[in-house]
Amino acid sequence: MNELPNARPETDSQGAASLALRIAVIDNDSGFLQVLDKRLDRLGWEHRTLAGPAPVDEVVAMRLSAIVIDLAILGPQAWEYLERLCEAMPGLGVVVCTGRSSVAQRVRGLRLGADDWLTKPCHPEELIARVEAVVRRRREVDERRSAGPVEAGELVIRNDHFQAFVEGRSVALTRREFELIELLANADGRVLEREDIYQRVWGYAMVRGDRSVDVFVRKLRHKLEAASPNWSYIHTHFGVGYRFAAELREGADIVPDAPPADFVAEPANEAAALEA
Amino acid sequence: MNELPNARPETDSQGAASLALRIAVIDNDSGFLQVLDKRLDRLGWEHRTLAGPAPVDEVVAMRLSAIVIDLAILGPQAWEYLERLCEAMPGLGVVVCTGRSSVAQRVRGLRLGADDWLTKPCHPEELIARVEAVVRRRREVDERRSAGPVEAGELVIRNDHFQAFVEGRSVALTRREFELIELLANADGRVLEREDIYQRVWGYAMVRGDRSVDVFVRKLRHKLEAASPNWSYIHTHFGVGYRFAAELREGADIVPDAPPADFVAEPANEAAALEA
DNA sequence: ATCCTCGATCACCGAATGTTCACAGCTATT
DNA sequence: AATAGCTGTGAACATTCGGTGATCGAGGAT
Structure with missing residues (x-):
């Protein structure tokens, strides 16, 4: 099997293209959150962390571009919450970032409306890149009119x-x-x-x-x-x-x-x- | 840390919602391709596998919903190819499905325009779910106009x-x-x-x-x-x-x-x- | 604290649209 | 040619839709 060509050293995250986004993170892994916060600040993204599942209405009111969710902390209603969220906000980018999971779980999450599913532990930079990728299309469409x-x-x-x-x-x-x-x-x-x-x-x-x-x-x-x-x-x-x-x-x-x-x-x- | 709630047994892939898509797969892992083909057939998706990087023009001509690429088989020009492809077809869903990779590589791929990055070996069902997720958005915006x-x-x-x-x-x-x-x-x-x-x-x-x-x-x-x-x-x-x-x-x-x-x-x- | 603006809802009404029915006209068979 | 089964037609009837004015409550400004 061939080798994957090497990546150049990571380009500056503030790359011209990336506009500021509004995102929320539902998680409680303080270490991860700390690192992530720092990166997000540096990117100039508005962000907010939530300890648990905010009511869907509230999430709506936040006018987010994307949301990152650790399903594990939501307990048994995780799937239902995910579904309601995706249904209420079809335009919201939803990235699940959670611990070990089975294929069936990932498939289910994606089918319910999640846009991406990332397994912890993960590098914040990758999470950010995935959020960007998820938001990209929508932005392209919206932006051309502005x-x-x-x-x-x-x-x-x-x-x-x-x-x-x-x-x-x-x-x-x-x-x-x-x-x-x-x-x-x-x-x-x-x-x-x-x-x-x-x-x-x-x-x-x-x-x-x-x-x-x-x-x-x-x-x-x-x-x-x-x-x-x-x-x-x-x-x-x-x-x-x-x-x-x-x-x-x-x-x-x-x-x-x-x-x-x-x-x-x-x-x-x-x-x-x-x-x- | 809490447990991730269990997924129900995987629901039927033919779920009413999923319309037929056109996708292409650039890969040469015959075992993987075989399994994938069967699944795609069952879903009724039109699909085609390519042994190597088809010229971007040709890909454009295929009028695809999404494309799955193993970057590894493209050799050193993989990044360039990926970039040109994403640039030429902003509406195309691009899922990279490739062997082991570094965070930096994944980040690079996503930044270049890939919509998702999946690491092999992976379950075909997950690949399909991710392709669906990627196409979902595009469909929402693009379908009417298309x-x-x-x-x-x-x-x-x-x-x-x-x-x-x-x-x-x-x-x-x-x-x-x-x-x-x-x-x-x-x-x-x-x-x-x-x-x-x-x-x-x-x-x-x-x-x-x-x-x-x-x-x-x-x-x-x-x-x-x-x-x-x-x-x-x-x-x-x-x-x-x-x-x-x-x-x-x-x-x-x-x-x-x-x-x-x-x-x-x-x-x-x-x-x-x-x-x- | 109070005023004021803005957005969310509601109820009402006329108009546009969709559904249903009975009957007439056709088509393919016997 | 007679007949049973489909399809075309027109109109009555039921539903849904969109325009409108008014009300209510949340925030922001004064």
């Missing part, structure tokens, strides 16, 4: 200001409202389902019957209409969700400051058909 | 809009209608039985005598005919079910608006507007 300001119709959405503007005036969106419109606007004209939206803005799974998304869409529409009366931006797709697209309102064909021509031709579209 | 628009006759079925279009105009399908036609259209000309259709669109088993599928087919035909009168799309197979295929209607061999080709096909529609 690029420069988005413009649509009269609206300018600036994530550096956490605010949207019309003709330089702030639309006075709250945080949630902003996150919602940012998500929609960056969806590139696609229709987003409520579950998706909720998942990505609120950070955890939507329970059936939750109307939060609708309510916020209404608030957004209200503020947007006040600020930019001739345009409509958020379109409902019945039974599915919402779609963002700047469209001239009916009867507002005179666009004072608008880029000439092109745009006026557009409204013969799906939305129009649906609303008909 | 299936590009389907075109047939004058019809364009877009799953990013949950809608079908004819010459850029929406056919105004409801969600169920859309899901039904999407299913049929993706069935690639095969005849689907009502039970199948119901099962896959409604999500549960059809009770004998339920006519929902028929009713929806009717609604679909109605809307499609209104939007694209010269074509018929859904065909009945008596005693069996339905088949999707765009076919010119009898006596409509002259397609009135077709000749100037491109022009008509590129309407000033929503799609165009969005891409602007």
Whole structure:
């Protein structure tokens, strides 16, 4: 059998790529935690250690990127806890880091929704690399939208200001409202389902019957209409969700400051058909 | 230190949830491959084993969900290969499955873009579980977008809009209608039985005598005919079910608006507007 | 301590959508 | 050609969905 080529000396953990993450560690191995804490501090990751299974709601509230769990300290409800956690937060990176285990146990954990399973004792550096690997994809997707300001119709959405503007005036969106419109606007004209939206803005799974998304869409529409009366931006797709697209309102064909021509031709579209 | 709770006996690998994946394995450990092959077959995953590093382009062409690599057989260029691969296919799940390795090696591999690193010898079941875990996320984000628009006759079925279009105009399908036609259209000309259709669109088993599928087919035909009168799309197979295929209607061999080709096909529609 | 903003829920209502049924029209057999 | 079994149709009926305004409670700011 061939040899595995040698690795270069470990590159600096602060490598340009790795942005700061928020993670929590559920463990009680003080020695391990101490070492880990130091490394995490050095990386600039926000982190918190928990002695036991925090209620899922609380974990949700922490807005984590990932969580590291030693299943052994959770006792018999470990599996159930793991399952509930993964179900409630499909976007959360879950790395199990625990003592000796059987194949069946590892398989079970992974099937329940864990993203990785690391056996103790392990090197903190590897744990960190695995957490990074787990979080990487999600980040790649989320990040591409946090690029420069988005413009649509009269609206300018600036994530550096956490605010949207019309003709330089702030639309006075709250945080949630902003996150919602940012998500929609960056969806590139696609229709987003409520579950998706909720998942990505609120950070955890939507329970059936939750109307939060609708309510916020209404608030957004209200503020947007006040600020930019001739345009409509958020379109409902019945039974599915919402779609963002700047469209001239009916009867507002005179666009004072608008880029000439092109745009006026557009409204013969799906939305129009649906609303008909 | 507490004990890790026992896992239940391993649940059936064919678990309902796990859809078929396409994966490739770069390895040459014939014993391992044999066992793995059998398992993968049983799971219904399309898989292929490669004796060595296929050119990255070729791997791209395989349209894989994930790839399993034994770095050891790649020799000295292993790292470089891994890096190029991960870079070229950010959406590909990469699981390194290789012999003994140092922490530094594992960390390096993960940093280069690998999603998981498993040490041989390992149980195939665990490998499979890890591949599933790796693919899980990707699937969540990527799945919707992956299936590009389907075109047939004058019809364009877009799953990013949950809608079908004819010459850029929406056919105004409801969600169920859309899901039904999407299913049929993706069935690639095969005849689907009502039970199948119901099962896959409604999500549960059809009770004998339920006519929902028929009713929806009717609604679909109605809307499609209104939007694209010269074509018929859904065909009945008596005693069996339905088949999707765009076919010119009898006596409509002259397609009135077709000749100037491109022009008509590129309407000033929503799609165009969005891409602007 | 008190005021105020923001987010989470609720209940209500009109509208869009899905389900079911009876009957008419077809198809393949006898 | 007659018949039993499928499928197409239209409409009534039941459900679900989304918009809206109001209320309530948690925190933050004053």
